[in-house]
Amino acid sequence: MIKEDLVKIGLEVHCQLTKLKSKLFCSCSADYRGKEPNTNICPVCFGIPGALPVLNEKALKYALMVALALNAKVSERTLFYRKNYFYPDMPKNFQISQYDKAGGIPLAVGGRLIINGNKIINIRRIHLEEDTGKLSYEGTIESSNVTYIDYNRAGIALMEIVTEPDMNSPKEARLFLQKLSSILEHLGVCDPSLEGAVRCDANISFGGGKRVEIKNISSFKEVERALRFEITRQRSLVSKGIDVKSETRHWDDVRRVTFSLRLKEEEGDYRYFPEPDLVPIEISNEMIQQVLSEMPELPEARKKRFINQYDLSSQTAEVLTSRKILADLFEESVRFYPNPREISNWLASDLLAYLSDTNKEIESLNITPKHFAELAHLIDNGLINRNIAKSIFIEMVTTGKMPSEIVEERGLKKISDQHYISEIVDKVFKENEKAVKDALVNEKAVNYLMGCVMKNSSGRIDPNIVLQIIKQRLNQIKEGD
Amino acid sequence: MKSYILKLPAVEIINRIKGQEISAEEYMIKLFERIEREERKIHAFITLTKDSALSQARIIDRKIKKNEKLGRLCGIGIAVKDNICTDGVRTTCGSRILENFIPPYDATVIERIKSEDGIVIGKTNMDEFAMGSTTEYSYFGPTFNPWDRERVPGGSSGGSAAAIASHEAGLALGADTGGSIRCPSSFCSTVGLKGTYGLVSRYGLISYGNSLEQIGPITKDVKDCALLFSCISGHDSKDSTSLPYPAKDYTKALVDDVKGLKIGVVKEFFGEGTDEVVVKYVWNSIKKLESLGASYDELSLKFLEYALPTYYIIAMSEASSNLARYDGLRYGLRVPNKSYDWNTIFSKNRKLGFGLEVKRRIILGTYALSAGYFQAYYLKAQKIRTLIRREFDQIFKNHDVLICPTMPILPFKLGEKIKDPLEMYMCDIDTVPANLTGMPAISIPCGFYHNLPIGLQIIAQIYREDLLFRVAYTFEQN
Numbered sequence: 039m040i041k042e043d044l045v046k047i048g049l050e051v052h053c054q055l056t057k058l059k060s061k062l063f064c065s066c067s068a069d070y071r072g073k074e075p076n077t078n079i080c081p082v083c084f085g086i087p088g089a090l091p092v093l094n095e096k097a098l099k100y101a102l103m104v105a106l107a108l109n110a111k112v113s114e115r116t117l118f119y120r121k122n123y124f125y126p127d128m129p130k131n132f133q134i135s136q137y138d139k140a141g142g143i144p145l146a147v148g149g150r151l152i153i154n155g156n157k158i159i160n161i162r163r164i165h166l167e168e169d170t171g172k173l174s175y176e177g178t179i180e181s182s183n184v185t186y187i188d189y190n191r192a193g194i195a196l197m198e199i200v201t202e203p204d205m206n207s208p209k210e211a212r213l214f215l216q217k218l219s220s221i222l223e224h225l226g227v228c229d230p231s232l233e234g235a236v237r238c239d240a241n242i243s244f245g246g247g248k249r250v251e252i253k254n255i256s257s258f259k260e261v262e263r264a265l266r267f268e269i270t271r272q273r274s275l276v277s278k279g280i281d282v283k284s285e286t287r288h289w290d291d292v293r294r295v296t297f298s299l300r301l302k303e304e305e306g307d308y309r310y311f312p313e314p315d316l317v318p319i320e321i322s323n324e325m326i327q328q329v330l331s332e333m334p335e336l337p338e339a340r341k342k343r344f345i346n347q348y349d350l351s352s353q354t355a356e357v358l359t360s361r362k363i364l365a366d367l368f369e370e371s372v373r374f375y376p377n378p379r380e381i382s383n384w385l386a387s388d389l390l391a392y393l394s395d396t397n398k399e400i401e402s403l404n405i406t407p408k409h410f411a412e413l414a415h416l417i418d419n420g421l422i423n424r425n426i427a428k429s430i431f432i433e434m435v436t437t438g439k440m441p442s443e444i445v446e447e448r449g450l451k452k453i454s455d456q457h458y459i460s461e462i463v464d465k466v467f468k469e470n471e472k473a474v475k476d477a478l479v480n481e482k483a484v485n486y487l488m489g490c491v492m493k494n495s496s497g498r499i500d501p502n503i504v505l506q507i508i509k510q511r512l513n514q515i516k517e518g519d
Numbered sequence: 520m521k522s523y524i525l526k527l528p529a530v531e532i533i534n535r536i537k538g539q540e541i542s543a544e545e546y547m548i549k550l551f552e553r554i555e556r557e558e559r560k561i562h563a564f565i566t567l568t569k570d571s572a573l574s575q576a577r578i579i580d581r582k583i584k585k586n587e588k589l590g591r592l593c594g595i596g597i598a599v600k601d602n603i604c605t606d607g608v609r610t611t612c613g614s615r616i617l618e619n620f621i622p623p624y625d626a627t628v629i630e631r632i633k634s635e636d637g638i639v640i641g642k643t644n645m646d647e648f649a650m651g652s653t654t655e656y657s658y659f660g661p662t663f664n665p666w667d668r669e670r671v672p673g674g675s676s677g678g679s680a681a682a683i684a685s686h687e688a689g690l691a692l693g694a695d696t697g698g699s700i701r702c703p704s705s706f707c708s709t710v711g712l713k714g715t716y717g718l719v720s721r722y723g724l725i726s727y728g729n730s731l732e733q734i735g736p737i738t739k740d741v742k743d744c745a746l747l748f749s750c751i752s753g754h755d756s757k758d759s760t761s762l763p764y765p766a767k768d769y770t771k772a773l774v775d776d777v778k779g780l781k782i783g784v785v786k787e788f789f790g791e792g793t794d795e796v797v798v799k800y801v802w803n804s805i806k807k808l809e810s811l812g813a814s815y816d817e818l819s820l821k822f823l824e825y826a827l828p829t830y831y832i833i834a835m836s837e838a839s840s841n842l843a844r845y846d847g848l849r850y851g852l853r854v855p856n857k858s859y860d861w862n863t864i865f866s867k868n869r870k871l872g873f874g875l876e877v878k879r880r881i882i883l884g885t886y887a888l889s890a891g892y893f894q895a896y897y898l899k900a901q902k903i904r905t906l907i908r909r910e911f912d913q914i915f916k917n918h919d920v921l922i923c924p925t926m927p928i929l930p931f932k933l934g935e936k937i938k939d940p941l942e943m944y945m946c947d948i949d950t951v952p953a954n955l956t957g958m959p960a961i962s963i964p965c966g967f968y969h970n971l972p973i974g975l976q977i978i979a980q981i982y983r984e985d986l987l988f989r990v991a992y993t994f995e996q997n
Contacts, residue, residue, distance in 0.1 A: 081624050085844045087617070087725040088604040088626060092759050122840050122888070126861045131843035140893060185861075187848075309888035311897060314729035314837055315721075316759050 045269060047211050048162075048203035048241040049261075053222055054169065055100045055195040056229045062168045062195035063091030063134065071232065075188035083168075083193030085129030090315050093118075097166060097195040098319065100227040101145055102329045104197060105164045107221050107336055110149030115320050117143060118166075118313040123306050126185065127171040129192050135167035137310045151221075152338075153213040160202040169194035197228075203241060208265035211240060215258035216360055220337045223362035231363075231401050242268055244276070248284040252296055255289050264289040268296055340365055348378035357386040363400050364389075367407055374411035381414050384431065392435055404438025413441045420500065421445070456507070459491075459499055463507050466490045477512055484508060525553055529595050529689040529743040536594040539583060543576035543594030543638075550596045550640065554687045560668060563682040565601050565659050566609055567641040572596065575638045582636070591750055592637030598688035600676050601642040602649055603734060604723040605629055612725050613645040613657040613675075616845045616852045616872025626723020627758070628692060628734050628751045635750045640688060643678025647874045648842065649694060649727045651675050652702050652946045655937055656876045663933070664706060666972055670930040673703030679737045680707035690747050694724055696732035697830050698925075698950025701962035704737055705925035705974025708964040710744045710991070711737045715982050716957030717762035719748075720755030726841040728834035729760075731954040741963065741991045745769040748984065764982075772985035773992045778812030780919045780990065787823040788923030788949050797924045800973045804965045804994065805922055811997060813990075815922075818914065822907045823952065829907070830951035831944060832887050832900040839884030845872060879940065908956045915980040920990050924949055925962040925974035953978055961987045963995060 058068040064082035081089035105112050119137040136144045149161035171189040175182035199218065205211045215238065219230035230236045237256050242265060243249045252268060255261050267289075272282050287296040335343070337359040344355035344365075359365045364385060371381045393400065413431060416422045422430065422445060430444050439447075466487060467474050473490075476483035484505075491504050524532060524541060536543050551569050558564060579594045599605060602612045604622035606629070611617045629639065646656040654662040654677025662677040664670040665685040672681040676693030680703030683691050693700035695713035704711025712735045719734045726732070736747035746769075753766025784805060789798050805815055847853040847868030854867045873881070887896035914921070927949060936943045953960035958978055965975035975994070979986045 081622075084849065086604075086622065086624070086850070087610070087612070087620070087844070088602075088622065088723040089624070090722050090758050092757060120840050122843060124843065124846065124862070124865055126846075126848060129844065129849060131846060132840050141898065307890045309840070309885065309890075309893070311836060311840070311888055311893070314760075315726075 044244050045206050046203040046243050047205040047208070047265060049199075049201045049205070049211060049214065050239040050241070051199045051201075051215065051218060052169075052237045052239075053104075053197045053199065053218075053228050053230075054232075054235045055097055055197060055227050056232055056235050057227050058094060058096055058100065058195055060094055061193040062094050062097050062166065063193055066193065068194060070190040070194060073190050075186070075190060078190035079192070083129065084189055085131075091134060091313075093316060093319070094195060098145075099329060100195075100225070101164065101166050101197050102321070102326065103225045103227060103333060104199070104222065105146035105149065106326070106330060106333065107225060108146075108149040108151055108161050108164065108199070110146035110161055110164055112146045112321055112326055113143045114322075115143060115318055116145045116165075117318040118316045119310045120313050121167075122309040125170070126187055127173050127189075127192070129171065129189055133168060133170065134313050134316070135198075136165035138163055140310050141312070142310065151214060151217055153210060153217050157204075157210065159204045159210075159214050162200045162202050164197065164199050167196050167198060168192070169196045203243070208262040208269070211265055212258050212262040215261055217337070219258065220360050220362060224334055224337055224340070226334060231399050240265055240268075242272075244272060244282070247272075247276075248282045249302075250282065250284065251286045251302075252289050253286060253299065254291075256291060260289065260291050263291075263294060264296060267294060271296065337362075337365075344368075348372065348382070350378060350382050354382050354386045357390065358382060361400065367400075367405075367410065370407035371410040371414070374407055375415050377414045377418060380417060381410050384410055384413060388428070388431055389435065392432070403435055405435055409434055409438075409440060416441055416445065420502075423501075456503065459495075459503055459507055462491050462494050462499070463504070463511060466494060467511060474512075474515070477508075478516060484512070525550060525686045528740045529592075529738065530746055532689050533591075533593050533595050536579075537583065537589055543579040543583070544573065546594060547573050547576040547596060547638065547640075550687070550689075554640070557665075557685045557687050560663065561665055561681050561685050561687070562660060562662050563598070563643055563672075563678040563685065563687055564641040565611055565613065565644050565657075565678070568605075568608055568639055569641075571608075572638050572640045579636055579638070590634060590636030591746060592632060592635040592690070595637055595689040596640040597632055597637045598641055598643045598679050598682040598691040599629065599639055600679050600691075600693050600734075601645055602694055602725040602727075603628060603642075603692060604725065605639060605642065608639070608642065610642060610725070611659070612649070613647040613654075613659060614872065614874065614877070615658040616847070616868070617725075617850075618658070618852060620850050622723075624723065626734075627720035627755045629723065631751050632692075637690070637750070643676070643682055643691065645678055645699075646675035647877050648725070648838070649675040649696055649699050649732075650838070650876050650880050652698065652943055653933070653936070654678060654681075654703070655933060656874055658874060661933055664930055666708065666967075666970055667930065669932050670971070671706065671933055671935075673706030673926070673930065675699040675703075676711075676737060677703045677707075680704050680709050680711065683707065683709045683737055683739055690743060691737040692734055692747075692751070693737045694732055694734045695950075695954065696728045696834060697947045697954050699732075700735045700737055701925045701950050701960060701974065701976060702946065704962040705964075705976075706930040706972060708967070708972030708974075709737050709739065710741055710961065710963050711735065712744050712748055712961045712984070712987070713953060713959065714748060714752060714984055715762070715959045716954075717760050718752045718764070718959075718982070718984070720751075720758040720761050722755055722757040726837070728837045728954075729841065730837060731830070731834060741988060741995050742770065742773055744961070744991075745773055745988050762982075767984075769984060769988055772988040774989045775993050775996045776812070777808055777990055777993045780808075780813040780986070781917065782808060782813050782815035782990075783914050783918035783921045784815050784817045785820050785823065785914075785921055785923060786817055787820055788921075790824075790948075792945060792948070793924060793927040794929055796929065796968045797927060797973055800966050800968070801922065801924045801975055804975050807997065808922070808990065808994060811993060816918075820907075820910050820914070822903060822910050825903050826907055826952045826955055827944065827948050829900045829903045830947070830955055831883075832896050833904065833955075835880045835884030836887045836897050836900075837884070839881045839888060842873075842877065842881055845869065847872065876940070904955050907952065911952070911956050911958065912980075919979070919983075919986050921978040922990075923976050923978070925976040926950075929968060929971045929973065949976060957981055959984045959987055961991050963991045965994075 679691035
């Protein structure tokens with residue numbers, strides 16, 4: 039029987055540097071999404087004969103930021119290599135990448151990321167390379183009579199981050215990716231919420247068994263699913279006494295299964311050699327210092343600051359800093375209305391629960407820091423109670439309406455009109471004579487009367503005032519006796 | 520009348536056009552009359568751009584009339600090797616696979632020529648993808664040597680050199696990966712320069728061996744060469760391997776004086792296989808320079824014997840990767856077929872599109888880069904390349920230039936060496952060291968033997984084109 043802790047997972051993460059203006063080696067736009075196919079191309083990225091690549095210096099700077107944020111050792115000298123293989127999505131039939139063998143030196147080696155508070159995931163290497171074009175089919179690969187190729191993505195700057203096989207469960211793989219994504223977001227180099235911006239391949243093996251590679255994992259939700267499927271598949275093979283083969287498998291995110299692409303022995307020989315059209319890059323200490331001095335606050339530091347500055351729990355601070363957009367939302371809301379505890383609860387629990395239930399992304403919601411500031415303000419002022427606040431919250435995130443607007447529309451404001459409440463109290467007292475008698479001798483029976491009054495007003499009246507009036511009436515009865 | 524003008528050096532033609540002794544249009548009409556006559560015998564061009572050349576000439580005439588500022592190449596007709604991209608003009612690389620390829624952009628050198636009012640008159644014949652030393656490997660048929668039409672013009676820039684030798688062009692551009700400018704210059708009695716690696720932008724030059732090749736001038740004399748080189752060289756941000764130096768005016772280096780210069784004569788450049796006639800002519804040239812005040816000594820380079828295999832391993836390795844993009848999917852030859860399998864489609868296109876020599880070099884290069892052979896071939900070749908470079912650096916500490924034959928043999932007959940690739944590769948023995956080391960090298964005529972031209976090669980240290988021009992100019996003037 040295979041135990042979960044015998045699982046070893048390593049990830050090869052590809053992150054597009056989506057915040058760049060242009061591609062890695064030409065001036066075509068880095069924003070290729072949603073464009074007419076094959077319009078975001080030029081002689082360089084389309085591989086027209088004679089055109090030559092020129093490195094986007096900003097891409098190098100971004101990659102250095104990521105390397106330094108992951109505590110990796112930046113190479114003093116690094117160079118690009120050609121990875122040669124024929125495939126229709128590559129305009130030149132080679133990919134400009136980096137390599138750690140055959141004399142190659144990647145941008146950075148080593149490094150680490152801590153997940154779950156104390157689990158160290160070591161980074162093997164970090165390098166820059168160009169993305170490929172995209173193939174699409176009519177229907178499925180098998181049934182389609184045509185293959186469409188869109189080269190708009192070809193040449194987009196991609197950073198490859200390769201980990202050691204230090205993760206021991208699919209959940210850890212997901213946590214790693216989440217944490218990495220938050221770092222990329224905080225550095226302002228990548229927007230992980232964009233489709234295909236963060237993709238990964240996963241290597242998985244059981245207790246020293248054969249290594250299986252899974253390709254085509256397009257998000258960190260998928261990584262956990264794909265790895266769980268693979269563990270189940272391999273476990274069932276082993277239980278039947280069948281050997282797990284060393285192979286490359288493809289994750290089908292529609293059918294949610296992996297299928298075999300090729301055995302490891304059939305892997306191509308990529309004939310790596312130094313890219314003769316580019317020159318080696320020297321990375322000076324000054325350059326590193328410069329990047330360090332411009333480095334924005336990272337999630338780990340921000341989490342600590344949240345704990346100190348806003349008196350949040352470690353767990354809440356962790357959740358908030360897991361997405362830059364969430365942490366930003368929090369800090370800006372607090373700037374409008376300084377109740378960090380109230381606001382952090384709405385964001386860290388209610389908002390995330392809503393996103394997970396509805397399968398939405400924060401970016402797609404029409405909400406601003408003012409929404410949360412106002413919500414907290416209404417609660418603090420006793421204008422709405424918590425139950426009402428929850429329903430307002432749902433409407434607010436669904437429609438983007440301001441909480442005050444919703445309150446107005448629904449007439450939800452708590453009723454604090456003494457006269458109106460007195461009338462209801464009088465009515466309840468008449469209808470519940472026995473309970474009133476009990477209440478005169480027993481403090482606890484007061485609660486029952488409270489409940490009746492609240493029920494009569496659909497919970498919209500201020501309970502503090504209700505209690506005050508009930509006590510007044512009871513006192514009047516006692517005094518009248 | 521005035522047709523003698525075509526035989527003048529380009530500098531003279533340019534001056535006459537600027538001086539309104541002849542209009543640019545008149546010159547261009549005469550030039551194309553001659554091209555149409557000569558082409559039947561020489562076949563220097565794959566594509567002619569007569570219409571655009573004539574309209575360019577008229578534009579320049581208007582500029583002259585309006586007294587506008589004129590470029591340094593004012594009105595001159597320039598033949599361009601067909602592996603240099605020209606916007607809207609097909610660029611074939613001498614290959615079937617690019618037979619109908621029309622680039623959507625101009626190479627940097629073409630932009631620079633145009634900005635100096637030079638006029639592209641056509642694209643010249645070449646060995647397919649510049650792989651060859653005779654221009655016989657062109658898909659469009661061979662070019663014939665204007666001095667003896669039974670013989671090859673050299674290669675791979677054979678069309679450009681033949682166009683100059685037959686006065687079908689005022690100036691020409693070639694490209695030199697292992698001698699492709701200097702070899703045909705030697706065989707056609709023209710001046711050909713491969714500059715320091717990185718001085719001329721490669722942007723728009725269709726790659727064969729990226730780390731070795733440079734675009735350069737092929738001209739009637741040294742002065743023309745200095746002029747064209749001044750116009751096309753200088754830093755280009757579109758080529759990452761371009762050196763960060765601005766363009767220089769090399770015509771200032773045309774000094775008729777070699778007094779005090781030290782010439783190195785490397786004995787390996789006169790080794791086995793070098794024709795006695797060539798040896799004699801080159802030595803006579805050295806003696807002549809000595810009589811003009813230079814001194815020389817003989818020396819030996821022990822790694823030079825490895826230059827040829829080193830060159831071929833690197834060039835073929837790079838080529839195997841550079842030529843991978845020709846799969847027929849995006850541009851170039853596409854064979855009609857019913858297969859939906861891209862592997863099959865690629866194979867069919869490449870099988871029909873590439874010639875024999877190109878296939879040979881792709882296969883050999885692929886082999887040299889393959890797992891298990893990479894260390895023994897590619898990596899070792901790179902190490903030897905470094906050693907060769909170091910040896911030359913040592914020599915240049917106390918020598919100004921090296922002088923040797925450009926080609927070890929005289930121009931030979933068509934078909935003579937095409938059956939034996941190794942014999943063909945041996946022709947490059949004296950030219951490849953300059954490509955491996957990045958040093959500039961020029962080939963200038965040093966005489967004829969029974970009407971067959973012989974070329975003299977002068978090599979200098981990196982970035983010392985001035986010395987090449989000085990020695991070449993002095994030799995030419997005396």
